[in-house]
Amino acid sequence: MSQDAVKQMKQAVAKAAADRVQSGMVVGLGTGSTTAFVIEFLGDRLRNGELSNIRGVPTSFQASVLAKQYGIPLVTLDDVTKIDVAIDGADEVDPAKNLIKGGGAAHTREKIVDSLADQFLVVVDSSKLVERLGSTFPVPVEVLPLALSPVSRALTALGGKPELRMGVKKDGPVITDQGNFVLDVTFAEIADAAALEKTINNIPGVLENGLFVNVADVVLVGELVEGQPRVREVV
C-alpha cells in the first residue's frame, strides 16, 4: 500500500475521532503519526470556534509539542481527577480490541492516561488489524537501564526474543521520555495476552509493556474502499 493511501486512512480516522470530542472535555492525547492528525484536527476545531474549553493530557513529549503548536491547553494528572476521553493509536489490534502499543516508545505513559479515561478511543488504519497479537509486531517493554541484562534473560526464559531498540539518526539505544531503554520482544505465539501482560510487568526492572488487554473501549478503523477513505467501528 502506498504512503499516500496510509496517510489518507490515518487522516480519515483521526478526523472522525476528533469530531467526537465535545466542549469542556479533558482529552488524553496519544502519541504517534495517527494521533498527530487528531491533535491537528482538534486544533482546527478550536480555532474555528466549533469547540471550546478542552484540556489535553499528553502521553509524551511529542504530544505536548504538537498540542502547544495547535493551541490545545495542557494539564497534568495532578490537575484533573477525570479524563473524559483518551484518543490513541496502536500497532496491532485484535478482534477483541486488545492492542500492542509502543512503536513510538510511549506505551508507559499511554497506558496510564488511556486506562484512566472514561472512554479510550483507539484510532488505526486497517493495516493494524490482526487475528492474533504479536503476529506482525513485537511487544515493546520499557526497562530501567541498570536492569537490562536480567530483564533480557527473564524475557528469554518466557520464550521471547528480546532486542534492544536502537535509535534512528542516533548512535546507541532509543531512550524513552522517562530516560529508559526499550526491548522489542518477539514471541512465536502469544496464547494468553492478559497473562503475558501481567507476567512481563512482574519482572523487576520492567516499567511497563505494550500489551493493552481490556483497556480499549472503542476502535475506529480508517480504510480505503474503492479508493475512497472510510471509517468504521470494530464491533
Ligand SMILES: O=C[C@H](O)[C@H](O)[C@H](O)COP(=O)(O)O
Ligand atoms: O508509542 C507509540 C504509540 O503506542 C503509538 O500510538 C503507536 O505506535 C501507533 O503509532 P502510529 O499511529 O504512528 O502508527
